[in-house]
Amino acid sequence: MIRGIDFYNHVIPFLKSCPNTDFLHQSIQSMQENNDAIEVLTNNNSYQSEYLFKSYYDKIDFSKSNFVWQHFKGWVIQTEEPTFDPDLATFMDFRVDQGGDTRFFYVLPQDEHTALVEIAIFSSDIPESGFYDDYLRSYISDHIGCKSYKILEEEINAIPMTDYDFSKEKKSDRIINIGTNGGSVKGSSGYAYKYIQKETDRLVEYISQNNLSKYKPIKNRFKFYDGIFLNAILTRKTDGEKVFSSLFRKLSPQLIFKFLDEESSFIEDLQVFTAPPTLPFTRAFIDQVF
Secondary structure (H helix, E strand, O other), rough: OOOOHHHHHHHHHHHHHHOOOOOOOOOEEEEEOOOOOOOEEOOOOOEEEOEEEEEOOOOOOOOOOEEEEEEEEEEEEEEOOOOOOOOOEEEEEEEOOOOOEEEEEEEEEEOOEEEEEEEEEEEOOOOHHHHHHHHHHHHHHOOOOOOOEEEEEEEEEEEEEEOOOOHOOOOOOOOOOOHHOOOOOOOOOOOOHHHHHHHHHHHHHHHOOOOOHOOOOOOOOOHHHHHHHHHHHHHHOOOOHHHHHHHHOOOOHHHHHHHHHOOOOOHHHHHHHHOOOOOHHHHHHHHHOO
16 A cells, blocks of 8 residues: 555655746646647646646546446544454455445555555446445444444545547647546556556656657557456446456466556466356457447
């Protein structure tokens, strides 16, 4: 677990110490290419640069793509009695009413008394914050076995999971989409942090070689795999609980994580494909192709 505040406290002071870095908080009105430069118009100024990196996406019609929200809420709790094994994380626990969605818990201990307990849900709509609380209380009571605890911190957010091709939104070769807007959120899992770091490393290589005009985001077979998974889940050919439970029963965690990190070979991919029920994914494959 990398806590957001730790990441910000590491990166922001470093950037502020760099003489060529400024932080501006303004509302962006428009951006357009003018004479070999990008001009950004804000609510109180205008700026020009040779290239612009854009991490947010504008209003997009996802209706022709597979799309679902992964939304989540978590509590960092502190218990009176030693409750957690600091060396043991719970990755995906499906012992929760699925409610027609894909729902699971994970638990990340910091020490014997402190852990992040979080519920994640794949669904088309994002509920109000209070929706998650009964699920969190029940899981802590029934599965962690803890009746007395304090809530130290709370987090809540949502991540778009889609096979949408964000490169179609590129309005200029001088605007480089990054982060979520660059398609760095993995469609089948919602993972983003590691992918963004890897893609940033690629970008830095292009910048250091003064070759940014040749940069293109990676398109690989895993994007197609993500589309098959999302199709199978969203059209209810199968559900996330069956898929992930089957994967972890039949395959080693190392192989599954390697696959989710898009670092597996094609032979290893075939092992992953044959672990869950194959008929739903065969039908989803046909849907994606045709």
